Amino acid sequence: MKTIDTPPRPVRGRPRSFNREEALRRAMEVFWRKGYDDASLGDLTTAMGINPPSLYAAFGDKEALYVEALRHYLDEKACRETFWADVPTARAAVEGLLLHSAKTLPGASAGCMLVMSGLNTSSSKVRKAAIACRANAESILKKRIERGIREGELPAGTDAGALAKFYETVLQGLSIQAADGASPKSLQAVVANAMRAWPERSKRRRST
Amino acid sequence: MKTIDTPPRPVRGRPRSFNREEALRRAMEVFWRKGYDDASLGDLTTAMGINPPSLYAAFGDKEALYVEALRHYLDEKACRETFWADVPTARAAVEGLLLHSAKTLPGASAGCMLVMSGLNTSSSKVRKAAIACRANAESILKKRIERGIREGELPAGTDAGALAKFYETVLQGLSIQAADGASPKSLQAVVANAMRAWPERSKRRRST
DNA sequence: TTTATTATGTAGTGTACGATACAGATTGTT
DNA sequence: AACAATCTGTATCGTACACTACATAATAAA
Numbered sequence: 001m002k003t004i005d006t007p008p009r010p011v012r013g014r015p016r017s018f019n020r021e022e023a024l025r026r027a028m029e030v031f032w033r034k035g036y037d038d039a040s041l042g043d044l045t046t047a048m049g050i051n052p053p054s055l056y057a058a059f060g061d062k063e064a065l066y067v068e069a070l071r072h073y074l075d076e077k078a079c080r081e082t083f084w085a086d087v088p089t090a091r092a093a094v095e096g097l098l099l100h101s102a103k104t105l106p107g108a109s110a111g112c113m114l115v116m117s118g119l120n121t122s123s124s125k126v127r128k129a130a131i132a133c134r135a136n137a138e139s140i141l142k143k144r145i146e147r148g149i150r151e152g153e154l155p156a157g158t159d160a161g162a163l164a165k166f167y168e169t170v171l172q173g174l175s176i177q178a179a180d181g182a183s184p185k186s187l188q189a190v191v192a193n194a195m196r197a198w199p200e201r202s203k204r205r206r207s208t
Numbered sequence: 209m210k211t212i213d214t215p216p217r218p219v220r221g222r223p224r225s226f227n228r229e230e231a232l233r234r235a236m237e238v239f240w241r242k243g244y245d246d247a248s249l250g251d252l253t254t255a256m257g258i259n260p261p262s263l264y265a266a267f268g269d270k271e272a273l274y275v276e277a278l279r280h281y282l283d284e285k286a287c288r289e290t291f292w293a294d295v296p297t298a299r300a301a302v303e304g305l306l307l308h309s310a311k312t313l314p315g316a317s318a319g320c321m322l323v324m325s326g327l328n329t330s331s332s333k334v335r336k337a338a339i340a341c342r343a344n345a346e347s348i349l350k351k352r353i354e355r356g357i358r359e360g361e362l363p364a365g366t367d368a369g370a371l372a373k374f375y376e377t378v379l380q381g382l383s384i385q386a387a388d389g390a391s392p393k394s395l396q397a398v399v400a401n402a403m404r405a406w407p408e409r410s411k412r413r414r415s416t
Numbered sequence: 417t418t419t420a421t422t423a424t425g426t427a428g429t430g431t432a433c434g435a436t437a438c439a440g441a442t443t444g445t446t
Numbered sequence: 447a448a449c450a451a452t453c454t455g456t457a458t459c460g461t462a463c464a465c466t467a468c469a470t471a472a473t474a475a476a
Contacts, residue, residue, distance in 0.1 A: 115384065121243075172384040192370075270434070
């Protein structure tokens with residue numbers, strides 16, 4: 001799902017000399033690695049291969065560039081719908097999501113960009129955008145769990161919202177653990193523990 | 209446990225005109241609320257009621273002041289040993305810790321200072337100190353769990369390190385959830401889910 | 417060819433920040 | 447009383463930052 005569509009190419013004037021998508025991708029990597037505040041315009045323009053006026057003409061300002069980079073991150077790196085395309089059960093979807101994080105986050109030196117966004121950040125615009133994106137991610141997780149309930153995979157009385165929030169909480173904690181230097185193996189053990197909280201389908205308990 | 213002892217009072221010279229402990233406490237509150245980078249020296253000196261030279265004479269520099277403020281936070285707000293003084297079981301200790309966070313964090317507008325420290329921060333000194341403090345907190349949790357294993361509360365084969373890391377991960381996720389505006393009630397539901405992963409003492413399973 | 421429009425590179429602007437120089441104030445020591 | 451030592455308030459310093467003014471280049475339309 002494209003969240004922001006590229007404005008239609010202007011018909012007149014000097015054409016842009018750089019690839020906007022590619023520049024955005026590089027900006028995303030800088031923001032991901034250094035965070036919003038610590039990524040200076042110099043860092044960004046160097047990585048993007050352009051000068052400040054081009055950046056401002058194409059993206060607005062630093063805040064807008066960050067928000068767009070975060071959206072790009074979600075589409076490219078963390079799109080749950082596509083990640084879950086062929087996963088049959090909610091349990092496998094959640095476990096796969098957590099394990100994916102456990103395996104890949106220790107490589108990214110700064111955790112998950114979505115999780116880290118807006119924390120300790122001066123820009124309230126960035127903070128609000130990050131909160132909204134995380135809420136959206138949680139709602140996607142919730143919907144997958146609700147589907148599991150509808151399909152009989154989970155007990156009928158399961159609180160999908162609370163369960164989604166729990167696994168989202170674990171996911172967010174994993175990023176901090178990864179940023180602190182935890183190994184993939186230790187994070188996988190964390191995931192294994194988290195999955196022990198998964199509501200089993202009536203292992204011999206009255207269901208009302 | 210005092211981690212840093214106040215240097216002995218110099219015998220000569222003009223005496224300090226402010227209370228160092230009280231100034232440190234106020235600096236801690238500013239850092240807690242705004243984070244390391246976003247707390248300016250102006251914010252700090254205003255809250256502390258002193259001028260920059262006094263700050264530098266008493267605390268070194270901004271980084272050293274932050275590290276000391278973080279230690280103060282641990283002693284005052286988050287000392288697990290004293291928090292667990294009268295808690296008989298490891299399970300109650302962990303659950304109490306999580307519930308305490310679930311109830312109090314939504315009030316603090318920026319989550320737990322220990323958890324948020326060093327994230328998206330320019331100072332590597334602050335980052336390293338934060339990582340060390342979190343590792344220490346996790347080891348305290350691990351020791352409490354190991355005691356539970358020794359005392360027969362937990363199954364003999366339990367991996368204390370993995371279990372401690374799991375609950376520390378949840379604790380860290382709770383701070384992000386709180387910073388995102390989650391209510392105490394919803395966080396308590398997260399805690400309830402997390403406690404479902406607690407290893408029960410052989411509810412009819414072979415214990416080797 | 418001329419004109420309008422948009423992008424580019426150079427070279428800055430203003431500002432906020434962390435940190436400090438300095439002179440004067442306040443103490444203990446001799 | 448004279449001196450040494452330490453702290454305090456004022457008034458900065460140098461720097462890094464986000465951002466932009468401006469002249470010029472490159473394109474499409476007239």
